[in-house]
Amino acid sequence: AQSVTQLDSQVPVFEEAPVELRCNYSSSVSVYLFWYVQYPNQGLQLLLKYLSGSTLVESINGFEAEFNKSQTSFHLRKPSVHISDTAEYFCAVSISGAGSYQLTFGKGTKLSVIP
Amino acid sequence: ETGVTQSPTHLIKTRGQQVTLRCSSQSGHNTVSWYQQALGQGPQFIFQYYREEENGRGNFPPRFSGLQFPNYSSELNVNALELDDSALYLCASRYDGVAEAFFGQGTRLTVV
Numbered sequence: 001a002q003s004v005t006q007l008d009s010q011v012p013v014f015e016e017a018p019v020e021l022r023c024n025y026s027s028s029v030s031v032y033l034f035w036y037v038q039y040p041n042q043g044l045q046l047l048l049k050y051l052s053g054s055t056l057v058e059s060i061n062g063f064e065a066e067f068n069k070s071q072t073s074f075h076l077r078k079p080s081v082h083i084s085d086t087a088e089y090f091c092a093v094s095i096s097g098a099g100s101y102q103l104t105f106g107k108g109t110k111l112s113v114i115p
Numbered sequence: 116e117t118g119v120t121q122s123p124t125h126l127i128k129t130r131g132q133q134v135t136l137r138c139s140s141q142s143g144h145n146t147v148s149w150y151q152q153a154l155g156q157g158p159q160f161i162f163q164y165y166r167e168e169e170n171g172r173g174n175f176p177p178r179f180s181g182l183q184f185p186n187y188s189s190e191l192n193v194n195a196l197e198l199d200d201s202a203l204y205l206c207a208s209r210y211d212g213v214a215e216a217f218f219g220q221g222t223r224l225t226v227v
Contacts, residue, residue, distance in 0.1 A: 004157075032214045034215075041223075042220055042221070043117070043119075043121075043205055043218040043220040043221045044158070044205065044207075045117070045218070046216075046218075049214070049215060051214060090158070092157075096214070100170065100171045101209070101213075101214045101216070102160045102163060102171055102173070103148075103150075103160065103207075103216065105150075105159075107155075107156055107157045108155075108156075108157050
């Protein structure tokens with residue numbers, strides 16, 4: 001079975017400062033990795049994904065994440081945050097090639113951007 | 116905009132009652148999954164349907180059941196509601212063979 005650990009439940013950061021949200025996973029087989037964002041009272045939006053290829057993946061709004069197989073990590077980073085980035089962020093994994101692609105989520109990290 | 120819509124957005128039920136939550140997926144998304152997100156937690160996988168058949172289930176009791184219809188809509192049914200069933204229920208759909216799933220905005224269920 002897979003598991004996901006998000007090491008920080010809450011991360012406060014000042015506007016325009018850099019941020020890193022940490023995610024570690026455990027799995028005995030190859031996985032796909034995802035970051036989802038959830039704004040208050042809304043569903044989940046896919047932020048970025050790692051399926052294969054380059055270990056560094058980027059989103060259209062400036063976030064990036066790097067897959068590190070040896071450290072079983074997929075940390076999310078942004079060099080300069082904006083007030084609108086305030087949200088909860090979920091790291092998730094699914095087994096690659098299994099077909100079912102059910103997602104196992106971490107408990108989430110609440111990012112609060114301070115003006 | 117994910118193209119996945121859920122109804123209703125909010126619902127209040129009494130313990131012991133039954134509830135049906137609905138999801139409408141994008142055309143062509145023949146796989147739909149349901150997740151339960153308790154307050155302060157990450158979503159937990161309930162089950163998945165592919166072409167109207169259940170093909171995966173998480174650690175949820177049989178009183179959680181579902182249906183998927185040919186028109187890309189689906190339902191989550193919960194019988195004998197318990198207080199701990201209070202949560203945000205999320206529907207996610209995707210194309211067969213594609214890992215990326217698109218989520219609806221969720222239904223907030225409160226059991227009193």
